[in-house]
Amino acid sequence: MRLSLVAAGLLLSVGAAVAQAPAPAPAPRTVQHLETFARLYGYVRYFHPSDEAAAIDWDKLAVLGAQRVEQAQTEAELKTTLLGLFQPIAPTLQLMPAGKTYVFKAKDITPPSLKGYEIISWQHQGMGQGSAQSPYHSRRMHRRELLKDPAARATFGTLTKSVNAMPYRGKSFRYTALVRNASPQDGPGALWARVDLPDRGTGFFDNMADRPIQSKEWKEYEIKGTIDPQASVLYFGSMLVGSGQIQVDNIQVAVQEDGAWKTIFATDFEEDEVKQYPRSISGQANTSRFVANNSNDAYSFLVSATDAAQGKHSVVIRSLDKAEAQAESVAGSSKALFPQQAQIGEVVQEDLGSGLRCVLPLALYGTKDATFPAANKAALESLQAELKQLTPSRFTGNDRAVRLADVVITWNIFQHFYPYFAVTNSNWPAALPEALRAAYPDQSEEDNLKNLRRLTARLHDGHVRVQPPAxxxxxxxxxxxxxxxxxxxxxxxxxxxxxxxxxxxxxxxxxxxxxxxxxxxxxxxxxxxxxxxxxxxxxxxxxxxxxxxxxxxxxxxxxxxxxxxxxxxxxxxxxxxxxxxxxxxxxxxxxxxxxxxxxxxxxxxxxxxxxxxxxxxxxxxxxxxxxxxxxxxxxxxxxxxxxxxxxxxxxxxxxxxxxxxxxxxxxxxxxxxxxxxxxxxxxxxxxxxxxxxxxxxxxxxxxxxxxxxxxxxxxxxxxxxxxxxxxxxxxxxxxxxxxxxxxxxxxxxxxxxxxxxxxxxxxxxxxxxxxxxxxxxxxxx
Known part of the structure; x- marks a missing residue:
């Protein structure tokens, strides 16, 4: 099958790493508790159909859960911690002593009258992630599939321009622009440049990872490099990582010829109309203008007529807040993906480890507005407030909670959706505690990368690539x-x-x-x-x-x-x-x-x-x-x-x-x-x-x-x-x-x-x- 090629080399994430003393190897009890959390996380995230669970930020919950669970000293404390994490979004969850089967009473999740109610349950055609073009879809019955979830997945927004690099092969180039970061307390800004080779290789790449733009004042920034002798295209642009706002003005690209700099592209945006840039990824050399790489619809790219560095116009790259992002999302179909559906009374009933067994409904009744029963409002608001304090743009592999969360999320995706376990002899259950143990004492992004690669190597899937942050x-x-x-x-x-x-x-x-x-x-x-x-x-x-x-x-x-x-x-x-x-x-x-x-x-x-x-x-x-x-x-x-x-x-x-x-x-x-x-x-x-x-x-x-x-x-x-x-x-x-x-x-x-x-x-x-x-x-x- 033809691969979906993902534009590489544009991500940047800058944040202060959490300072930690070298961590000892985790106690066996800690690993077991984290494994228990991981299993419950997958069951609730992918199979419990409540509206509250569908709306939560699951990446943040994985990080928060890792932080909380590793503090639990006993199985009783672990149970209290898990209920505090999951009952606000799965109020019908029960955690019972392991080793026996429990009778689940459907009447406990049945409203007094069924008028206006339908059965809500998950259907997964593969593992859907919100792309309309994908063959993979995840949808709750009688709920629209949100084809894009930009607020949850916003990572970066960038302006992109390309020029034909072949006339400039072997020459030095210089890329400059004026940039200011209006909210450096949020996400950083950066210029970036990349030289592509005809065979899809990269001859040069710089995204200012070591010198992010965090000044509120207009300043000129520069990237210098050499255009590879085999280069085909030079890409360049500016970007905002995470949330916030940056402004860009007076972009110039020049190559060195006969000891002098010759400009090959320049714009001060004065010729551009005051409006949004088109939202697409540039794929052609010699395009006359920039385009906005905004595949997650979480950023605004506006030619502004206020506060320019020079002249009247500049470009403002701004992250959208949740309401704006959702307003620009595309709602998908609510039609069933296939005939089979979980029924009221069907539950996940599995031992999780740490002496606990979960009993979790796979189907709930729901009106067009809410699933039944509703979560405890105060507990849900408290959880949401705690998650709001976490800033994804500042997550790094140097943080132990992030490393543990990465293992939890990765293991669950394959546990529930990887189609080749029957022929790969992967022993995937054993991979979870091994990866958690390895993630615990690691102290660097490179260590986390190695752990994720070692974990996924067990899958024997040639498509698996674990790419580090840019x-x-x-x-x-x-x-x-x-x-x-x-x-x-x-x-x-x-x-x-x-x-x-x-x-x-x-x-x-x-x-x-x-x-x-x-x-x-x-x-x-x-x-x-x-x-x-x-x-x-x-x-x-x-x-x-x-x-x-x-x-x-x-x-x-x-x-x-x-x-x-x-x-x-x-x-x-x-x-x-x-x-x-x-x-x-x-x-x-x-x-x-x-x-x-x-x-x-x-x-x-x-x-x-x-x-x-x-x-x-x-x-x-x-x-x-x-x-x-x-x-x-x-x-x-x-x-x-x-x-x-x-x-x-x-x-x-x-x-x-x-x-x-x-x-x-x-x-x-x-x-x-x-x-x-x-x-x-x-x-x-x-x-x-x-x-x-x-x-x-x-x-x-x-x-x-x-x-x-x-x-x-x-x-x-x-x-x-x-x-x-x-x-x-x-x-x-x-x-x-x-x-x-x-x-x-x-x-x-x-x-x-x-x-x-x-x-x-x-x-x-x-x-x-x-x-x-x-x-x-x-x-x-």
């Missing part, structure tokens, strides 16, 4: 690429001639460790469904590090003594699959090559008359297709009838018990003319994931080609990313995808009919042995 995301790359070939770590690409290493060198040690041990350490933080994807990810992750940090290598090349080489993390990343292969080429009069990782469908369409004359077409899909899956329609002889190979589970009960069915999806492709009758050979490997595997699923399922290479990543389906307190973002697979014949795909992938391995000699000779095999097969045709 202020902590300052990685650079070594000027090489490497991979494991014939059980040796081989350098496959080198960016430069004076590094002391060359293509084909064997790396025997890294920072004094055997290379294999160094990689095993890295792999514990990577979620992967197959060895191929694990090796692909590890080869990239091990080349990332802090700017200018050193990595000591011991390398061996033929007929020479082993030598020590030191490299530094200071380059833009090289692609794993960097090669000299063009988008397409005629290999021989009867054989054509298509690099599906690079060639767009428009270019394939232009080639179709020539392709119809070929005896063999080699399609290279070692990577990610460039929107060219319609090529499949020219290979099909009959309409696609596989309509259920993607499916989103229906959940009405927690812990994935008694799944209520599935919503199926397929591509439903039809044959297109001209039909390509040539022999088709597909090359693939473990770097092919998601959309690439949907593509390869058709090739395998309809037997459209000979597949050579290595198994694909074994991970497919739309991702469903979420953001945690502290602005860590986690992507994951939210739907189940099978092969076209209904068999397991996850952890299996598309297997080639001819399996291939690279050789060290082939790497040293800069040969593509997979393509050589494809050509050999074509010539033997």
């Amino acid at each position: 202020r902590a995301n300052n990685y650079r790359y070594l000027p090489i690429r490497w991979e494991w070939v014939q059980n040796q770590l081989i350098i496959t690409h080198v960016a430069g001639d004076s590094l002391g290493v060359q293509r084909g060198d064997i790396v025997t040690k890294i920072n004094g460790q055997p290379a294999a041990a160094y990689f095993r350490e890295a792999e514990q933080y990577i979620s992967a469904a197959t060895p191929g994807w694990l090796h692909y990810r590890a080869a990239g992750e091990t080349l990332m590090g802090p700017p200018n940090a050193a990595l000591a290598l011991q390398v061996q090349r033929p007929n020479t003594e082993s030598q020590a080489v030191t490299l530094h993390f200071n380059k833009a990343g090289l692609r794993n699959d960097e090669s000299t292969h063009p988008m397409s080429r005629l290999i021989s009069p009867s054989v054509y090559y298509l690099n599906l990782d690079r060639i767009p469908m428009d270019a394939i369409n232009e080639l179709l008359p020539e392709l119809t004359k070929m005896k063999t077409i080699i399609c290279d899909l070692r990577g990610y297709p460039k929107g060219n899956h319609p090529l499949i329609s020219h290979l099909l002889s009959q309409p696609d009838t596989a309509k259920r190979w993607m499916r989103v589970p229906h959940f009405i009960y927690p812990d994935q018990k008694r799944i209520a069915g599935y919503t199926p999806f397929g591509w439903e492709m039809k044959p297109s003319k001209p039909h390509l009758s040539a022999r088709i050979i597909f090359i693939t490997d473990g770097s092919a994931i998601s959309y690439a595997e949907s593509y390869m699923g058709f090739i395998e399922g309809y037997k459209l080609a000979t597949i050579i290479g290595q198994p694909t990543a074994g991970t497919n389906g739309n991702i469903n990313p979420f953001t945690l307190p502290g602005n860590y973002t986690i992507s994951w697979t939210g739907m189940e995808v099978r092969k076209h014949d209904g068999s397991q795909h996850h952890g299996v992938g598309i297997k080639p009919s001819i399996y291939l391995e690279k050789t060290i000699q082939g790497v040293r000779e800069d040969r593509d042995e997979f393509l050589e095999k494809a050509i050999e097969l074509a010539n033997a045709n």
Whole structure:
């Protein structure tokens, strides 16, 4: 399935870390209490249908709950704490002694008269997060699904501008603007700039994470950098993080030519009308004006005619208060997502640990205005007041409560909605106390990142990526690429001639460790469904590090003594699959090559008359297709009838018990003319994931080609990313995808009919042995 790409590199969150003395390891009782809280949190958040629970800020409640629960010294204190946290939003919750089943009386939650009442209960098609375009939806019966919840998810608002960077490759640039922060006690402001490479890599990024704008006075701020020699687009803008208001004026971008600065973009907003900017994300270079990146509808972007730094106009970026944000939200449908519904009298009745068992209704009666019974007003207002004191823009991974909350939220999302536990052997229940213990003594954002990555690595989901907050995301790359070939770590690409290493060198040690041990350490933080994807990810992750940090290598090349080489993390990343292969080429009069990782469908369409004359077409899909899956329609002889190979589970009960069915999806492709009758050979490997595997699923399922290479990543389906307190973002697979014949795909992938391995000699000779095999097969045709 095609991935939903999320714009990266724009988040910034600045707040004073909570000063803490080094924390000892938590007592076993504390971990057990936190685990009990975590389980109850998931049951109430995702399955209790009260209006009060639906309206609460659940991220804040996770942080507050962690703070309170770790103070409980006994099980009796824990019970009192949990009731204080959850009964104001779930008044029908009961906490009982564990180990026995209780009789729940439906009359206790039934109003005297049912006139005007309907049954309110949760339905989850996957795990919905309020996007109308998503295949995932969470909705309470007889309640509208709020398609956007900006007040709860507001993180940043930014103005974005892009210019074509290719004319300025290799040049220094300078970006300046006048900015003032009208309310520095709230969120910080910042300028930001990013240089993008053609392969979706980043050549430069600065978001002023180390120097946030917090002055109430107009001042000029500056970002300086170099436009990468391979750059495609320069993005820049200004942003407000969290709540508050900033003003921006007199923006200028210049490049250095012949020792002088040449302006390539400038605006003082005097030409702009006094009104709101359009709300979208800029995707085109050379747009004439800025646009507002405001996907959560929680910010206002207004060209103002008051208090400008120069002239009459400036731009005001302002966070919307809750009432404003909700007024701009889009209410969704209240129609049922699927037929099944929890009924009055059905309850979650589960042991939570710490000697407690919860009894919690899954369905309530409700009028159009409120669910029954109503919560205690005073207790609810007290809880809401306490939550209001928490400021999300100041949450960081340095705060133990935030780290614990991140574990609680993450564990519950997968516990209740991850579709692949049956095939991954994840032992997810054991992962919760382990992650809580690890989160307790950690003292840094990096420690929290590692803990979240180690936790989610248990899922064996190749879509899982745990991204740090932008202020902590300052990685650079070594000027090489490497991979494991014939059980040796081989350098496959080198960016430069004076590094002391060359293509084909064997790396025997890294920072004094055997290379294999160094990689095993890295792999514990990577979620992967197959060895191929694990090796692909590890080869990239091990080349990332802090700017200018050193990595000591011991390398061996033929007929020479082993030598020590030191490299530094200071380059833009090289692609794993960097090669000299063009988008397409005629290999021989009867054989054509298509690099599906690079060639767009428009270019394939232009080639179709020539392709119809070929005896063999080699399609290279070692990577990610460039929107060219319609090529499949020219290979099909009959309409696609596989309509259920993607499916989103229906959940009405927690812990994935008694799944209520599935919503199926397929591509439903039809044959297109001209039909390509040539022999088709597909090359693939473990770097092919998601959309690439949907593509390869058709090739395998309809037997459209000979597949050579290595198994694909074994991970497919739309991702469903979420953001945690502290602005860590986690992507994951939210739907189940099978092969076209209904068999397991996850952890299996598309297997080639001819399996291939690279050789060290082939790497040293800069040969593509997979393509050589494809050509050999074509010539033997």
